[in-house]
Amino acid sequence: MSSSSSIGEDGSKNVEKKAVPRSLGKAERKNARKVSKMKQVVSKQVGVQMSDEPCSEWLIVWGFGASTGTTKNDILDYLKPRPVAVRLFVDQAYVFVRCSSLEDAALLKSKYHGREYDERQTLYVGFVEKYEVIPEEDIRYLAPFNVGLPEGLSLYPEFVTPEEEDCLIKNLFVDTSAVSSLRKRTVQHFGYEFRYGTNDVDPRSPLPNKIPDYVLPTVSKMISTGAAPAEPDQLTVNQYMPGQGIPPHCDTHSCFEGPIISLSLGSDTVMDFRQANSVSSVILPARSLLVMDGASRYGWTHGITPRKWDVVPDKHNGGITMLGRALRISLTFRRLKRGKVGCHCDFPNLCDTQKGKITDDNASVLENDLVHKVYENIAAHFTETRHKPWPKVREFVENLKPGDRMLDVGCANGKYFRINNDILEVGMDMSTGLLEKCLEKGNEVVRANALSLPFKDDHFESVISIAVLHHIATKERRQRFIEEIMRVLTPGGLGLIYVWAKDQNLEKTQSTWSERQQERNFYNPPGSCVDQVSDYLFLPIHDRDEEFPQNDMLVPWVNHQEKQNTVHHRYYHVFNKGELEELITDLEPAPKILDSYYEQGNWVVKFQKQGNS
Structure with a gap:
């Protein structure tokens, strides 16, 4: 042809x-x-x-x-x-x-x-x-490399010789007693275990494995060259396969003193440093030593995007070229603070002593920035990925009586409508884009906030809310969410609530969320929504390869409909076992719990409003 x-x-x-x-x-x-x-x-x-x-x-x-x-x-x-x-x-x-x-x-x-x-x-x-x-x-991809090194960041190329590199690689991971696994990444801890959920260590629980002898010549060299001011007492060794990375984070301020030092072995990679709307990308050659001190240590997050190669400047030919990744081993050295409490640095946004908290004063702004605006931006792509109703939600709707009125709180694209043609269905959501999808199908919907439902008391025989409550930022606001559902339910009316579970693998199988997270090679050029979380740096970004380390998280959504595969971050409060039931039973008067169970990474509660129907 x-x-x-x-x-x-x-x-x-x-x-x-x-x-x-x-x-x-x-x-x-x-x-x-x-x-x-x-x-x-x-x-x-x-x-x-x-x-x-x-x-x-x-x-x-x-x-x-x-x-x-x-x-x-x-x-x-x-x-x-x-x-x-x-x-x-x-x-x-x-x-x-x-x-x-x-x-x-x-x-x-x-x-x-x-x-x-x-x-x-x-x-x-x-x-x-x-x-x-x-x-x-497209030289936009080179912009982060032209920002320059963050203040306090030093890079020592060829810090160890090829022979020293070979010696370290051959000895590491031989002693399996120090080896643990983070699902897809192999890690070793010496001195103290570094806790990835909180980015710190427990100083009361030293490990029997100290920094090994074959690493000490490198430590001595770090001190003699001035790269390290004192001998470290904690070492974390990570093994990265091509396509693996680590989410943006900042090591806890109050736990460690002096610089954080990282030695790269086996392969080059690119590390991204972020502060507000600034991104600085730094190529870490194999055998180089990276020293993060000052602002680069306390005021910038650092991370490695999971991909198999990086777009980098071509110093010889101009423009862009590709930097392939191979098996890489990083040795990160830290020194615990001794007899010191707290941190009083100039970077409160990332400081565990001074950093922001989610309160009723800022919760509504957070929800607007990290929930409402995000779903408005991803409405079309979200609709493409959400079609099939959850089986037990379908069963709940099918069993409603003819003539019942059902409210779907956070109805999204309306996938739970028209399951039962004998009931009256109304949906509400904050996303105009998602509500338009409902209207295209002829559904009755209204734009409203779930914390203030625009319906009279005792109006609906049933209310469902599927995967919505976990976007509410404080316990008090989550209680208000459930109170509003109870208010509009008729006495004897039924409610069904689904929320994400903190433990996504409770049934020894991957949750639907985990299964959706397929490895993709994406890039975040300047202007990406990944830069829009600068006011919420105290919230960690979830790594799809790890468990949820804490309850309040940012979860990435990669919008593949957009040319640059833009990353949007959604706020989630993932629930512990029993937490949803406690929220419901704390109400006065408390509804009756009819059923509670775990389904594919979700906690579910079915309940009934007390009183005569």
Whole structure:
């Protein structure tokens, strides 16, 4: 199949398909189909037209690129004659290459078109039509690398020799008594166990395993070079496979003194430092030592985005290139505070002694920023992912009596409507985008806050609220939420509430939430919603590979409908066992608990309002 182009009514170029001649052999027909697809994709994505005939010094090579982790140097070293320029595009499996002459371009096409690359991918090569404008690389991804190092951050390249690196790697993880597992990441603790839920240690519980002898030469070197002011007494060793990372965090201020020091072994990676709307990305080469002191230690969070390669500046060729990850081992050294209480630093937002708390004064603002606005932004994508009703919710609705009035508090896209056609259904939500989805289906809905329901007392025979209460930020407001449900229920009316459980694996199987978290390679360019949580840095961001370390969390939502896979953070209060029942039974008068159970990572309570119906 071949193609030609024409100009559409809107001025865009259209690619017209032509049938692949049957006279071609099987392999040739396959190549022709691939080339036809390549032409369509490139035309649609970057507006560049391709030709099979030699017409310019620019080529499009399909089969390697940013999405496969191929670097510019890989491409320049592989293609002969060597191109004079390469342009990469994030998340794409093709590159533009410029040759020194039309003859070199023709030679490259004849030599590499249909050729296997790295035993994994076939290359397809085409000429760029003459006079086409070749798009520039997206250098927005380089902005975080141009911010400069945060104050107090020091990087020592090649701090250990290759021989010292080999010695450390061979000895680490040999003593399995010090090894534990964080689901997908292997970790060792020496001196004290570092607690990832609170980013601190328990000084009353020292470990029998002290910092091992084979690490002490590195410690001595840290002190002699001035990288460490004193000998550390806690060491955490993490082993990262490609695609793994660690969420943004700040080690607890009051627990440790002096700098936090990290040695990287085995592979390069990129660490992101964040403060308010600023992001500073730092390449950590293998065998380098990173020292976080001052503002970089106390005023910035640091983390590693989980992906298999990073978009980084190309210092040799200009623009962007890819930095692939391999097995990496990090050694993080800390020193406990002695005889000191609290912290009085200049960075209260991240200080455990001074940091913010969720109170009734700021809870409504938090819910607006991290719940209402987020669901407004992700409404369309959320609707695409939420179709099938929970079986026991369906059963509850199906068993309602003809003529019953049911209210769905936080109805979202209305997936629990029209299960029972013999009842009257009303939904309410704060998201206009989600309510519009309900209206498109002909459902009766109203925009309102669940803490102040716009309905008269004793009006509904049943109320359901599925996965909503966990977005309410304080215990007092959660009680008010349930009080409002009880107020609008008729005496004898039934309620059903679902909330996320802190323990997502209570039944020894993955919850639905855990199963949805598939590994993805995404990037957060400047302007991403990941920067919009700066006022709530005291809330940790949940790592999909870990259990919930505490009850109040930020949970990421990656919006794959948006071009840059924007990350939005939603506030959650995940519930302990018995916590939901306690909230309900604390009401006066207390409703009757009819059933309570755990289902796929959720705590569920079915209850009845007391009184004569």
